[in-house]
Amino acid sequence: MHHFHYKDNLLYCEDVPVREVVDAVGTPLYLYSVATLKRHFTAFDSAFDGTPHLTCFAVKACSNIAVLNLFARHGGGADIVSGGELFRALKAGIDSRKIIYSGVGKTVAEMREALLADILMFNVESAQELDRLQQVAAGMATRAPVALRINPDVDPRTHAYISTGLAKNKFGIPVDAALHEYERARDMENIEILGVSCHIGSQLTQVEPFIEALRKVKDFIARLADRGITIRYLDLGGGLGITYDDEQPPDPHEYAQAIREELGDADYTLVLEPGRVIAGNAGILVTEVQYTKVNTGGEEEKRFVIVDAAMNDLARPSLYGAFHEIIPVVQDDRPGQRVDIVGPICETGDFMARDRMLPEVRQGDLLAIMSCGAYGFSMASNYNSRPRAAEVLVGGDCFRVIRMREDYEDLVRGEFVVELDCK
Numbered sequence: 001m002h003h004f005h006y007k008d009n010l011l012y013c014e015d016v017p018v019r020e021v022v023d024a025v026g027t028p029l030y031l032y033s034v035a036t037l038k039r040h041f042t043a044f045d046s047a048f049d050g051t052p053h054l055t056c057f058a059v060k061a062c063s064n065i066a067v068l069n070l071f072a073r074h075g076g077g078a079d080i081v082s083g084g085e086l087f088r089a090l091k092a093g094i095d096s097r098k099i100i101y102s103g104v105g106k107t108v109a110e111m112r113e114a115l116l117a118d119i120l121m122f123n124v125e126s127a128q129e130l131d132r133l134q135q136v137a138a139g140m141a142t143r144a145p146v147a148l149r150i151n152p153d154v155d156p157r158t159h160a161y162i163s164t165g166l167a168k169n170k171f172g173i174p175v176d177a178a179l180h181e182y183e184r185a186r187d188m189e190n191i192e193i194l195g196v197s198c199h200i201g202s203q204l205t206q207v208e209p210f211i212e213a214l215r216k217v218k219d220f221i222a223r224l225a226d227r228g229i230t231i232r233y234l235d236l237g238g239g240l241g242i243t244y245d246d247e248q249p250p251d252p253h254e255y256a257q258a259i260r261e262e263l264g265d266a267d268y269t270l271v272l273e274p275g276r277v278i279a280g281n282a283g284i285l286v287t288e289v290q291y292t293k294v295n296t297g298g299e300e301e302k303r304f305v306i307v308d309a310a311m312n313d314l315a316r317p318s319l320y321g322a323f324h325e326i327i328p329v330v331q332d333d334r335p336g337q338r339v340d341i342v343g344p345i346c347e348t349g350d351f352m353a354r355d356r357m358l359p360e361v362r363q364g365d366l367l368a369i370m371s372c373g374a375y376g377f378s379m380a381s382n383y384n385s386r387p388r389a390a391e392v393l394v395g396g397d398c399f400r401v402i403r404m405r406e407d408y409e410d411l412v413r414g415e416f417v418v419e420l421d422c423k
């Protein structure tokens, strides 16, 4: 469900014609729908009504402070994985007591910043991280609230690059080792045990792996209880998938229902860290066709559509071979053609879609790459010295730029030409 639709053959985001935003802001352009973001957040969050819970949006999925601020205003928290994301979350107005800090590589400086900000909980992913956190907290004469992230060794049945809950993945602590770490944590002066966490992967399209993970976490919590360790928060991570192509993931209600059933009437607060399911279908990437060309001479004729968006703007197709639906901003009845839609970057991996049937595309046409709201702009880079795209938020019949298109000066900010006359 989203608010991108055709009216009189023109693509609209809510009540704004996409063409109008392009005229004002240019391409490539990320466009987000406020109504869709709000609807997804609310649908997800309210699916857990009746169960004490906290919905912490995974900032890495879509990090713009205007987007984060929308969730803040709806009572949302944040799941962060860096000091930079902490900065963004606070700047966006997210209550620090609703911030969860995940990630395998927290630095001393990042730990300090998060302790100073008084976040809700650190999800600790290794024995060394626990030791470091104890030290940092001791140095600040405070206590660090923690959950240990356990690796439940559950197969999320998703793309290998976004699976995180298997024993072979770098994330979390294996269950038996984690028991030992909890016992160590209990004896640490500056560590306060608050919860248990897990996150098994992203773009999950079935509910079973979540339930399997939850079952393992529950067993684990029982084993902790045997050792006199009680917890207040059970963090199930994120990972619920969306429809990019023909996937049929469970809807938030179904997902919540299954989790609540498995949970029973346990007396801890559930923490959820959805990213993709909230933002994924709430954003599109709009791009302009620069050239079309046909390469002949190989085994078959190959048609290319070269657009002004590239793998630096949207990495998912190159990175995961991900599928994104691509549709024309102006619909007409041109016949279909099979094309590769590629960017200007000097890499064969720089494609948005391969062997895709599209109505005939011509130079100057605008295309909308759908479902780019999560892991779209937030993964963008400046590769090939391409300024990053603008981001625009649409609400009803008006729109606002929420991140200016970068210019050339932005590209070299912080760089210096130097003369090395050192001995």
Ligand SMILES: *Cc1c(COP(=O)(O)O)cnc(C)c1O
Pocket: 058, 060, 061, 079, 102, 103, 199, 201, 202, 203, 237, 238, 239, 240, 273, 274, 275, 276, 277, 374
């Ligand atoms: C990436 C991530 C999430 C969000 O995953 P989605 O698939 O976008 O819901 C949540 N928690 C952690 C720890 C993550 O690394």
